Amino acid sequence: MNEALPFARLMQGNEAIAEGALVAGVRFFAGYPITPSTEIAEILAKKLPALGGRFIQMEDEIGSMAAVAGASLAGLKSLTATSGPGFALKQENIGFASITEIPCVVVNVQRFGPSTGIPTAPAQGDVMQARWGVSGDHPVIALCPASVQEAYLLTIKAFNFSEKFRTPVIFLTDEVIGHLRERVTLPAPGSIPVVNRKKPPAGLDTYYPYRSDRDGIPPMANFGEGYRYHVTGLVHDEDGFPSTKPEVAAGLMHRLHNKITDHLDEITLSDSLMTEDAEIIVIAYGAVSRSARRAVKEARAQGIKAGLFRPVTIWPFPEKEVRALAGRAGALLVPEMNLGQLKGEVERAAGSAAKVTGLNLVNGELISPGEILSQIKRLKMVNTNAKESRKILS
Amino acid sequence: MQKNLEKYFRSEKLPHIWCPGCGNGIVLSALVRAFERLKINQDQTVIVSGIGCSSRASGYLDFNTLHTTHGRALAFATGIKVANPELNVFVLMGDGDATAIGGNHLIHAARRNIDLTAIIFNNSIYGMTGGQYSPLTPYQSMTATSPYGTLEPTFDVAELMKAAGATYVARSTTYHASLLSRLIRNGARHKGFSVIEAVTACPVSYGRKNKMGNGYDMLMWQKEHGIPRKKAQRLTPEQMRGKFIIGELHSAEAPEYTESYGRIIEQAQSSL
Numbered sequence: 001m002n003e004a005l006p007f008a009r010l011m012q013g014n015e016a017i018a019e020g021a022l023v024a025g026v027r028f029f030a031g032y033p034i035t036p037s038t039e040i041a042e043i044l045a046k047k048l049p050a051l052g053g054r055f056i057q058m059e060d061e062i063g064s065m066a067a068v069a070g071a072s073l074a075g076l077k078s079l080t081a082t083s084g085p086g087f088a089l090k091q092e093n094i095g096f097a098s099i100t101e102i103p104c105v106v107v108n109v110q111r112f113g114p115s116t117g118i119p120t121a122p123a124q125g126d127v128m129q130a131r132w133g134v135s136g137d138h139p140v141i142a143l144c145p146a147s148v149q150e151a152y153l154l155t156i157k158a159f160n161f162s163e164k165f166r167t168p169v170i171f172l173t174d175e176v177i178g179h180l181r182e183r184v185t186l187p188a189p190g191s192i193p194v195v196n197r198k199k200p201p202a203g204l205d206t207y208y209p210y211r212s213d214r215d216g217i218p219p220m221a222n223f224g225e226g227y228r229y230h231v232t233g234l235v236h237d238e239d240g241f242p243s244t245k246p247e248v249a250a251g252l253m254h255r256l257h258n259k260i261t262d263h264l265d266e267i268t269l270s271d272s273l274m275t276e277d278a279e280i281i282v283i284a285y286g287a288v289s290r291s292a293r294r295a296v297k298e299a300r301a302q303g304i305k306a307g308l309f310r311p312v313t314i315w316p317f318p319e320k321e322v323r324a325l326a327g328r329a330g331a332l333l334v335p336e337m338n339l340g341q342l343k344g345e346v347e348r349a350a351g352s353a354a355k356v357t358g359l360n361l362v363n364g365e366l367i368s369p370g371e372i373l374s375q376i377k378r379l380k381m382v383n384t385n386a387k388e389s390r391k392i393l394s
Numbered sequence: 395m396q397k398n399l400e401k402y403f404r405s406e407k408l409p410h411i412w413c414p415g416c417g418n419g420i421v422l423s424a425l426v427r428a429f430e431r432l433k434i435n436q437d438q439t440v441i442v443s444g445i446g447c448s449s450r451a452s453g454y455l456d457f458n459t460l461h462t463t464h465g466r467a468l469a470f471a472t473g474i475k476v477a478n479p480e481l482n483v484f485v486l487m488g489d490g491d492a493t494a495i496g497g498n499h500l501i502h503a504a505r506r507n508i509d510l511t512a513i514i515f516n517n518s519i520y521g522m523t524g525g526q527y528s529p530l531t532p533y534q535s536m537t538a539t540s541p542y543g544t545l546e547p548t549f550d551v552a553e554l555m556k557a558a559g560a561t562y563v564a565r566s567t568t569y570h571a572s573l574l575s576r577l578i579r580n581g582a583r584h585k586g587f588s589v590i591e592a593v594t595a596c597p598v599s600y601g602r603k604n605k606m607g608n609g610y611d612m613l614m615w616q617k618e619h620g621i622p623r624k625k626a627q628r629l630t631p632e633q634m635r636g637k638f639i640i641g642e643l644h645s646a647e648a649p650e651y652t653e654s655y656g657r658i659i660e661q662a663q664s665s666l
Binding site for chain 1: 407437438459461658659661663666
């Protein structure tokens with residue numbers, strides 16, 4: 001086979017994440033076994049050594065997140081993978097990586113919760129944990145794939161974002177995608193851009209590890225490269241040392257937020273299907289968006305102007321995009337495998353411009369196209385009835 | 395400060411935050427004296443610390459320094475050492491930090507026999523939060539959270555580390571400061587997981603409540619209660635009651651984690 005040509009393979013979602021991570025340049029993985037994410041660890045345990053990379057199974061989830069941050073500071077692109085209960089334990093050191101601006105990727109293959117829940121059943125219950133699981137205000141990038149192909153490519157993107165913006169990136173997938181097997185077209189090696197962290201120039205008299213460039217992101221020296229600096233989870237000044245000065249604390253907090261919000265156009269990824277003329281737009285992410293896509297197509301076949309908006313970046317929430325959709329369509333339908341975590345965000349963005357309806361299933365099963373289609377039809381009926389009554393009234 | 399030791403400090407960050415009579419400065423001094431004897435390369439050395447009084451030490455030292463989360467210093471250090479085994483990695487922790495919230499990381503770092511040098515500043519108390527009991531607070535001590543005396547027996551951290559698989563275990567006190575420095579030096583030279591318990595004094599949060607006097611009195615307590623290993627062999631269990639052994643307590647040879655992993659990498663790459 002000619003290695004330079006793209007070729008296709010049957011791959012499992014978790015495998016695609018592991019393979020994507022390798023393309024992105026991951027050279028360190030620390031984790032703790034947890035269903036339904038474990039394949040990622042198993043594959044990387046096998047494959048990393050040949051690439052000079054390193055795998056370690058830590059004593060717990062907390063330790064694996066700490067090891068990931070440490071390894072990244074020592075210069076290796078680092079990954080961990082877990083599921084809801086493990087994700088909860090990792091929050092402490094995700095917060096550390098956030099305030100100390102250590103690039104890393106955290107995969108959460110969501111399962112039914114809370115607590116041990118149903119380890120083998122899918123859910124989307126960690127949408128808010130991904131956003132607010134860490135103590136204190138902090139910026140978050142969370143990405144959500146809808147296919148095995150996308151899991152592969154989006155993992156590379158996750159690493160690129162983490163390296164560019166010096167932040168942990170949450171890869172928020174679910175058991176359906178993690179265990180799904182699909183055809184994946186592997187792009188030719190070298191054809192996908194891979195971003196590496198920005199380094200300070202050599203030979204500086206003084207290196208300020210937290211003095212940002214105009215893009216809000218400070219260049220990062222790795223431990224052992226000659227710039228000896230201090231890293232702390234305490235609020236710190238540009239020199240990296242602790243400070244309790246109000247202006248330093250506020251400056252750090254705002255810069256951490258702004259380095260993400262100033263680049264929303266680059267970070268916000270989404271996908272749309274027939275939204276231009278749609279009266280009813282389904283907003284769905286992850287595995288549920290697959291059912292939604294089918295439902296929208298069937299609705300169109302039945303003459304209903306339905307559309308699909310699929311946030312790929314779910315944090316930061318695509319507020320501007322949803323506001324525009326709300327202005328266009330009268331009804332937004334948000335099917336989720338939770339009790340309405342993203343729906344609240346959609347409502348906030350839509351305001352009074354559109355009516356937002358949730359379709360929430362929390363039984364450990366994927367929402368089916370039929371369930372979404374019948375909601376679309378119901379909303380269509382409500383719309384029609386409302387138009388009729390307006391006609392009668394006028 | 396001795397001129398030859400100044401280069402190890404970020405002098406502009408001094409004076410330190412520690413209370414009058416605190417022994418942490420003596421431990422820090424023993425550490426930098428060990429650095430000087432080891433002729434350590436500061437660029438190639440990382441100092442990781444947890445949370446608490448002692449863990450502020452990292453900020454004063456001119457190295458690659460990482461002040462982590464409470465109890466997690468060894469897990470961060472493990473990531474650093476595995477990612478780049480060329481780096482010398484020292485880990486500074488307090489007694490509560492290392493043996494309570496970080497207890498799991500402590501026993502597993504020892505079990506892996508990863509080449510880290512861990513120093514546990516044992517001042518018998520959570521000092522920074524105002525004097526609550528830790529797993530190393532002596533039985534029946536008075537503390538802010540044991541107003542009727544502690545009910546919990548303590549760990550013998552040296553025995554714990556030996557049982558868990560650490561291949562270098564030693565203990566000294568801030569009174570026996572030159573011994574402490576020598577043990578740190580030997581621990582750093584040892585290939586594998588080395589742990590040195592440094593018995594230090596917290597006159598403010600521990601000594602005061604337990605009527606142990608000031609910093610000087612507590613140093614004298616260490617002098618009387620820390621018994622060198624050889625001398626201890628001559629004493630009866632009765633004579634050793636309430637005392638503890640200082641010196642090198644355990645040393646063994648065992649495969650070191652990052653070296654073993656390095657061989658896996660070599661094998662994987664040679665079979666490509």
